[in-house]
Structures are given as C-alpha cells and as structure tokens.
Amino acid sequence: xxxxxxxDESIMLKTVELKLQREGFEVICCxxxxxxxxxxxxxxxxxxxTDLMLPYSSGIEIIVKVKQKKxxxxxxxxxxxxxxxxxxxxxxxxxxxxxxxxxNLNELVFRMNRLLKFK
Amino acid sequence: MQYVFLKIITPATINxxxxxxxxxxxxxxxxxxxxxxxxxxxFIRKKKLxxxxxxxxxxxxxxxxxxxxxDNSSIIRLKKILHKKDARNYxxxxxxxxxxxxxxxxxxxxxxxxxQLNLKQDSLKKIHSRKWNIKTKxxxxxxxxxxxxxxxxxxxxxxxxxxxxxxxAQIGIINLLGFKGLNFLDSLTYPLTxxxxxxILEQLAAHTEDGQLSDNLSKWLLxxxxxxxxxxxxxxxxxxxxHFHNEVLHCLTxxxxxxxxxxxxxxxxxxxxxxANELVNIYNEEIFSIKIQILKAISAIGNKDQFDFLLxxxxxxxxxxxxxxxxxxxxxFKTGLTILEEKGKALNTVYEKIYLHIKKEMLLN
Numbered sequence: 001x002x003x004x005x006x007x008d009e010s011i012m013l014k015t016v017e018l019k020l021q022r023e024g025f026e027v028i029c030c031x032x033x034x035x036x037x038x039x040x041x042x043x044x045x046x047x048x049x050t051d052l053m054l055p056y057s058s059g060i061e062i063i064v065k066v067k068q069k070k071x072x073x074x075x076x077x078x079x080x081x082x083x084x085x086x087x088x089x090x091x092x093x094x095x096x097x098x099x100x101x102x103x104n105l106n107e108l109v110f111r112m113n114r115l116l117k118f119k
Numbered sequence: 120m121q122y123v124f125l126k127i128i129t130p131a132t133i134n135x136x137x138x139x140x141x142x143x144x145x146x147x148x149x150x151x152x153x154x155x156x157x158x159x160x161x162f163i164r165k166k167k168l169x170x171x172x173x174x175x176x177x178x179x180x181x182x183x184x185x186x187x188x189x190d191n192s193s194i195i196r197l198k199k200i201l202h203k204k205d206a207r208n209y210x211x212x213x214x215x216x217x218x219x220x221x222x223x224x225x226x227x228x229x230x231x232x233x234x235q236l237n238l239k240q241d242s243l244k245k246i247h248s249r250k251w252n253i254k255t256k257x258x259x260x261x262x263x264x265x266x267x268x269x270x271x272x273x274x275x276x277x278x279x280x281x282x283x284x285x286x287x288a289q290i291g292i293i294n295l296l297g298f299k300g301l302n303f304l305d306s307l308t309y310p311l312t313x314x315x316x317x318x319i320l321e322q323l324a325a326h327t328e329d330g331q332l333s334d335n336l337s338k339w340l341l342x343x344x345x346x347x348x349x350x351x352x353x354x355x356x357x358x359x360x361x362h363f364h365n366e367v368l369h370c371l372t373x374x375x376x377x378x379x380x381x382x383x384x385x386x387x388x389x390x391x392x393x394x395a396n397e398l399v400n401i402y403n404e405e406i407f408s409i410k411i412q413i414l415k416a417i418s419a420i421g422n423k424d425q426f427d428f429l430l431x432x433x434x435x436x437x438x439x440x441x442x443x444x445x446x447x448x449x450x451x452f453k454t455g456l457t458i459l460e461e462k463g464k465a466l467n468t469v470y471e472k473i474y475l476h477i478k479k480e481m482l483l484n
Contacts, residue, residue, distance in 0.1 A: 015221070
C-alpha cells in the first residue's frame, strides 16, 4: 500500500514515516504542500495523510487536488486543537477521517487500516 | 589647475591605482567566499546533525518497550553528538516538537529520552538566565518533559514581574500538578490577565478535580487580588460548586464592577430558590449594565417573588430596562405576554413595540 505523508515538522515526518514503514506501508514523504501537489500529478497513492497547515500550499489544496483528479486515495487529515473549522471544511471537501495532535501513532495506524479495508 | 591634475594622473599612478583596486576587489571576493563557505559548512553540519538525530529519535520513539535496552545503542550515539550546546538545544527542540504532537507510549519515551540524555541540566541553565525569553524557554521545557521534581524552580517564577515568565510558570505548575498546583493563587500579587485565566482553565481540563477546589475556594473568593477573585468565581461556575452559593453572593457587594458582574454569571449556574431575590436586593444600587444583567438573570432563574419588581421595572423610564423587564416577565410568567399586550393597548406605542418584538422572539424560538 502506497501512502503519501505530508507534514512540515521534520521530526514528525520522520517518526510517522518510520512507524508506517515498520507496519509494512510504502511511504512517500513531503514537507510542504507544493511538492505534495506535484507528487499527486505523477503518482496515485492509496492513502494521503496530510497536515492542514503547510508551507506553500495547504492541506485543503491537497484534498481538492485528490478529488479533482478523481483519485481513489483515502484521506486522513492531521489537525491541531482549535482547528475544528478547518476539519469541517476538509470533510466537506472529501476527507475521510482526521486525527488531532497530539495523537497516538497506533491510533493512526488503526484508522489507516480501517479506511484501507474499505478501499 | 588642469595642469596640476594632469601631472598627478600619469600612467604610473593609473597602474598603481588599478593594482590597488584589483587587490581590494580580490580581498573582498576572498572574504565573501570565506563567509559563504563557512555558512555552507554550518548548513551541512546542521543538516547532518538533523538527519542523524531525527533518525535516532524517531527510531527510539517508535521502538517497543521490549527493546528499550537495545535502543540504548542509539542513546549512546545521541549522547556522543550532544557535546556541543547547539546540538543539545537542537535535540531538545526536536523532542519538544515530538512530545507536542504525539501521545501515548511515544510521549513517555520522549520524556525518558530527555532524562537519559541529561538535558534537564540545559533547561535548568536556561531557567536561571537573566534573559526573559531564555528563562521562559527553560520553564516550558521543564513542564513539557514532565520534570515534576523541578516544580520548585517553577514556583520561584510564579509571581515574576515579567508577565510571560509568570504566565508560563503558572501554566507549568498546573500542567504538572493539576488542581493541586493552583495554590500559587494564595500569594499572587500581579493580576491574572483574561488570557491567562483562559489558559489556566484550559490546562485544568486535562486533570480531575478531587476536592482541591473546595478546600481553597473560600480563601480565593476573599483575595485582595481582584483577578484571583474573578478566576475563583469562574471555578465555582464551571465546576458547579453549589455549596459556595453564599460566598459568591458576598461578591455581589464587591467594589469592583467586573467581579460583581462575574458573580451574577456564576450565580446563574449555581442558583437556588433565593438567588433571584438576592439579585433584586442589590438592583437599585447597581450601575446600568449590571441592572440589565440582573434582569437577564431573573429571566432565567426568576420565580413568582419577582413579579412586582418586574412590573415596576416595566414602568421604568429607560426603554432598555423596559424591554429586559418585559422579556423576564414573559419568560417567568404565563400571564406575562397578556400583561404586555394590555399595557401596549392602554399606554403609548413603546409598550406595543416591545410586545410585538417579544411575541416575534417567542415565535422564532
């Protein structure tokens, strides 16, 4: 399973990447929204995990791109406390699930597996 | 004059000047090259450090508890990198980012790692700095990494003259001790800003209240620091301290209007059958905004005892008072709307307008 992981905090990107690799996923990492949008032009991931607040392009733009290109990828949004209004917007645009920081890595994996089971 | 100038500008002087200028340019270029090269080296070193530490920290954080011993090889490698202050600060920042974004076992591992790398010493050095920003960073680090044994260091700063330092120290104490940490309110001399009161309430949401508030609330409600009284009233409201009804009533006579206003808000949440009458008793002495607040409160908690009072206020010369009294009358009494309708027919257009306005409100609700 191919996962596109977009997170601007480098240590978080590395930690989540390592966790997902250990769980057997193929992970493509991006630390900004612009690169993630470019990757979506070339690749079709099974799942996109994206932070909402990103440099250059936001997580919302990534969701819009996935939907515009009619990709089958499921989307999990990473949010911080106090970003509830953005979560609502993300869901309206087609996000499938969200995880609020600080989050448990195992919980993220459970949610991913649940979404991928229905793919 | 022209002759003298031509005499100075000879081919020989032009050559010398050219050589000097070229030499200066060369020195300048050399200098720029050295600076750029140095910056590049620093960047490469930082990049190497960040890649190495990120890999090591991520590996430790997602490892299982079973192989924590095995992970010690990574800890030893990290320790070797940490002989420079910059590297230690870098690692602390990375650990802070991790702990702020992850919960569960990962959070515990980051705290353990912070201890094993002996980074507490760095945070303590920061907390003893004279610069407020460094001091604040030290405070944040100590509570973020759960250093409860360093709580005395936070207490030292809880009444600091610097607002940001004391704010972080107070948040840190509550973060580590929960409701028990609120005892700093006993001796607080500086005011708690609205923002800080909200931050304190936000921190408390993560803890369970086991009676610590009840032990101290009476004392804080009588504090000489008005902001302590305000936050105590908020505690009574949010944590439903019904048995502090009388103490809260006492705040209705406070000299500070902000406290009297908050006391009314609190009473709305812990009201009993006597509350509305107590509000009526202080009504005449109050300022206009609090009078309106009292009428609003009576609208929510009033009973038959306030009927005459509301009728009197309905005849008040101020139209705002009339409106709020009318609203309370219709909320508390079934006959309220009929009274208004009759008054509207019998008297001037103001009552008729109020009647129609309230009727519309009732339909919309």
